[in-house]
Amino acid sequence: MEKLGPGSVIDGFTLGPLLHRGGMASLYEVTHPNWPDLPMLMKLPKLSSGEDPAAIVSFEMELMIMPRLTGPHVPRCIATKGFEATPYIVMERIEGASLLPLLKQLPLPIEQVAEIGHGAAEALDDLHRQHVVHLDIKPSNILRRANGAVVLADFGLAHHAKLPDLMQEEFRLPYGTAPYMAPEQVMGVRGDPRSDIFALGVLLYFFTTGERPFGDPQSLRGLKRRIWRDPAPPIALRPDCPAWLQEIILRCLEVAPARRYPNAAQLAFDLTHQDQVALTARAAKRQRDGWAAVLRRRFNPEAQPVFRLPSAAQRQQSQAPIIAVAIDLHEAESGMAQNLRDAVRRILPSLPGARLACLHVQKTSLIGLDEDTDKAGRNLHALAIAGLKHWAQPLGLPEESTTFHVLEAVSVASAILEYAAENRVDHILLAARPPSARRRWLGSVSAEVAEKTECSVTVVRPRRAARDST
Amino acid sequence: MRFAILADIHANRQALDSCLAHLGGQRIDRIIFLGDMLGYGADPHWVLDQMRGHIARGMADALLGNHEEAVLSAKPSGMNTAAEAAIAWQRSRLAEDERAFIASLPMMIAHEGVEFVHADPAAPARWTYVTDAEVAAQSLKGAKAAITFCGHVHRPALYAANGNGKAIAFRPPANEPVPLLASRRWLAVLGAVGQPRDGNAAACYGILDTATAECTWQRVAYDVEAAAAAIRAAGLPDSLATRLMRGE
Numbered sequence: 016m017e018k019l020g021p022g023s024v025i026d027g028f029t030l031g032p033l034l035h036r037g038g039m040a041s042l043y044e045v046t047h048p049n050w051p052d053l054p055m056l057m058k059l060p061k062l063s064s065g066e067d068p069a070a071i072v073s074f075e076m077e078l079m080i081m082p083r084l085t086g087p088h089v090p091r092c093i094a095t096k097g098f099e100a101t102p103y104i105v106m107e108r109i110e111g112a113s114l115l116p117l118l119k120q121l122p123l124p125i126e127q128v129a130e131i132g133h134g135a136a137e138a139l140d141d142l143h144r145q146h147v148v149h150l151d152i153k154p155s156n157i158l159r160r161a162n163g164a165v166v167l168a169d170f171g172l173a174h175h176a177k178l179p180d181l182m183q184e185e186f187r188l189p190y191g192t193a194p195y196m197a198p199e200q201v202m203g204v205r206g207d208p209r210s211d212i213f214a215l216g217v218l219l220y221f222f223t224t225g226e227r228p229f230g231d232p233q234s235l236r237g238l239k240r241r242i243w244r245d246p247a248p249p250i251a252l253r254p255d256c257p258a259w260l261q262e263i264i265l266r267c268l269e270v271a272p273a274r275r276y277p278n279a280a281q282l283a284f285d286l287t288h289q290d291q292v293a294l295t296a297r298a299a300k301r302q303r304d305g306w307a308a309v310l311r312r313r314f315n316p317e318a319q320p321v322f323r324l325p326s327a328a329q330r331q332q333s334q335a336p337i338i339a340v341a342i343d344l345h346e347a348e349s350g351m352a353q354n355l356r357d358a359v360r361r362i363l364p365s366l367p368g369a370r371l372a373c374l375h376v377q378k379t380s381l382i383g384l385d386e387d388t389d390k391a392g393r394n395l396h397a398l399a400i401a402g403l404k405h406w407a408q409p410l411g412l413p414e415e416s417t418t419f420h421v422l423e424a425v426s427v428a429s430a431i432l433e434y435a436a437e438n439r440v441d442h443i444l445l446a447a448r449p450p451s452a453r454r455r456w457l458g459s460v461s462a463e464v465a466e467k468t469e470c471s472v473t474v475v476r477p478r479r480a481a482r483d484s485t
Numbered sequence: 486m487r488f489a490i491l492a493d494i495h496a497n498r499q500a501l502d503s504c505l506a507h508l509g510g511q512r513i514d515r516i517i518f519l520g521d522m523l524g525y526g527a528d529p530h531w532v533l534d535q536m537r538g539h540i541a542r543g544m545a546d547a548l549l550g551n552h553e554e555a556v557l558s559a560k561p562s563g564m565n566t567a568a569e570a571a572i573a574w575q576r577s578r579l580a581e582d583e584r585a586f587i588a589s590l591p592m593m594i595a596h597e598g599v600e601f602v603h604a605d606p607a608a609p610a611r612w613t614y615v616t617d618a619e620v621a622a623q624s625l626k627g628a629k630a631a632i633t634f635c636g637h638v639h640r641p642a643l644y645a646a647n648g649n650g651k652a653i654a655f656r657p658p659a660n661e662p663v664p665l666l667a668s669r670r671w672l673a674v675l676g677a678v679g680q681p682r683d684g685n686a687a688a689c690y691g692i693l694d695t696a697t698a699e700c701t702w703q704r705v706a707y708d709v710e711a712a713a714a715a716i717r718a719a720g721l722p723d724s725l726a727t728r729l730m731r732g733e
Contacts, residue, residue, distance in 0.1 A: 075668055097666055097667045097698075176658075178655075179653065181645060
């Protein structure tokens with residue numbers, strides 16, 4: 016094969032400058048007359064013998080996975096060519112930088128950590144919904160577009176549930192990036208989306224404290240240490256780390272995947288509802304576990320975790336949806352509120368891991384508020400939260416999976432729609448009155464929500480009384 | 486070119502009928518009947534008529550399976566009692582021209598560099614069941630083509646071998662194209678049209694697109710009750726009817 020370099024033309028793509036030469040592939044800027052305005056790059060795998068054998072396998076995985084990905088959180092795939100000729104992948108070139116340069120500025124302000132984490136969690140949620148686990152989440156693989164949107168790059172170690180996993184059984188040692196690898200990945204289990212949540216937890220810990228929670232081990236033995244040795248809690252390294260952030264980070268870093276967030280959407284939710292993160296013993300932790308506990312975890316066979324790919328039932332659980340229930344507190348005493356509560360009671364048991372966001376929309380006028388009404392507004396807000404809690408109280412819901420929100424808006428339906436879109440809500444429940452002439456005239460909130468949202472909607476109505484037959 | 490590959494029809498008229506109706510909408514250029522059209526089911530004549538019709542129109546090929554071999558042979562097949570009962574029942578009913586057609590079928594065929602065989606490309610007449618990655622690795626060593634299709638196992642599977650001959654196993658999803666990369670050697674095991682055994686009663690057939698090098702394991706719902714009723718009406722063992730309902 017002739018040597019490729021700037022000026023070479025492959026299938027109409029003209030190679031520009033070399034952008035990056037890595038261990039497994041080279042990246043060139045490319046142009047093509049069919050895409051005059053799109054910045055593109057071409058990835059060429061290293062094929063010569065003596066190179067890392069994983070280079071070819073990981074390129075094969077990308078060849079299969081990249082053309083199947085869509086959406087704003089992955090680079091758009093333009094063209095691929097397999098090993099029948101000169102193999103390459105041409106993709107959109109993301110103009111923004113990766114998170115790598117931020118390592119020089121660690122630790123970052125808390126709000127910046129939360130914002131980065133939220134963007135990455137949303138991107139992961141999008142990826143996981145496309146049946147892909149990234150398995151190499153780290154600062155250099157998280158890019159940001161000019162508009163701030165997070166883009167995940169490099170799918171060479173990724174696992175696609177609907178494609179053959181060529182990395183499986185290929186190598187004796189687990190592949191990944193040592194500081195970020197989840198315990199189950201270290202033990203050779205590929206394909207659990209919660210492995211990415213662990214890696215993101217490592218990143219958040221690193222960005223918060225300036226230190227990696229498990230260091231950068233160079234041996235398999237060193238990698239396995241994270242299974243039994245807990246990291247110092249972030250607050251021990253950074254005293255101003257808020258309890259909610261420590262709770263989130265340590266939940267991501269749980270050794271057992273089942274104790275982490277069930278999915279990235281719920282992680283994103285917590286990162287944007289900081290005041291509603293349910294604090295557990297994780298948040299209160301001030302130092303690493305004592306040696307007795309650590310030794311037991313290390314040497315007691317019964318304490319050794321067993322990692323398996325999630326079963327079909329557990330995968331169902333990982334869908335752990337976010338459910339929003341819209342309660343009209345003005346009707347709190349009515350049968351409607353009761354019906355809605357009954358509907359939640361029926362639905363929740365079938366959705367393990369689900370979290371419930373209870374919403375009330377406070378109508379505001381279009382006119383700006385002065386200070387007095389603002390004070391009154393805040394009072395109204397607190398009353399509404401209390402009202403929501405009162406409504407939910409008979410349900411006996413676990414604190415860590417229930418949140419309460421008062422939205423202020425001119426239009427009730429738009430407020431619900433906007434909330435659902437921003438928070439990746441999977442299912443909206445709301446009550447509706449029986450049809451009447453007045454509602455037909457005014458239009459109904461439930462109809463507008465059901466029509467305009469992208470998620471599922473359940474409209475709860477009272478059971479009809481039997482009619483007299485005539 | 487787009488191929489529809491139908492394995493293990495097993496004289497199940499209802500299943501074949503539904504698959505043919507489905508593939509009619511899939512822009513298929515050629516049909517490969519991958520062996521075991523006979524055995525187990527109640528409608529051998531209708532199934533053979535369909536196949537011969539497609540072959541006569543130049544749109545299809547058919548291969549020999551172990552159930553055809555058993556029907557042609559005078560000796561007991563060594564199969565279990567229920568299977569043997571169906572073979573004997575069909576053997577006694579086949580017309581001379583049907584026997585001649587079956588006897589003319591080849592063991593293997595190739596199109597566009599892709600090989601088709603009923604059981605095992607390494608030794609087609611041995612009727613080996615490719616049930617795991619180890620067996621598949623041996624099969625792939627004996628296969629001539631980079632992509633080989635087989636049936637015989639009645640459970641969908643895909644095996645990929647790397648340069649060292651080591652194979653990995655994959656359970657293909659239903660109805661979604663799976664790419665078969667040129668850098669690997671592939672053995673695609675189709676599910677059965679007429680007697681699925683993977684717990685899903687729906688018929689399964691394969692669609693291969695050689696332009697995109699993608700294969701789809703297509704599932705098609707069919708009238709299982711009618712196929713089971715036909716088996717009972719023919720006086721064949723009840724177990725052959727009930728296993729269709731459960732897909733086992």
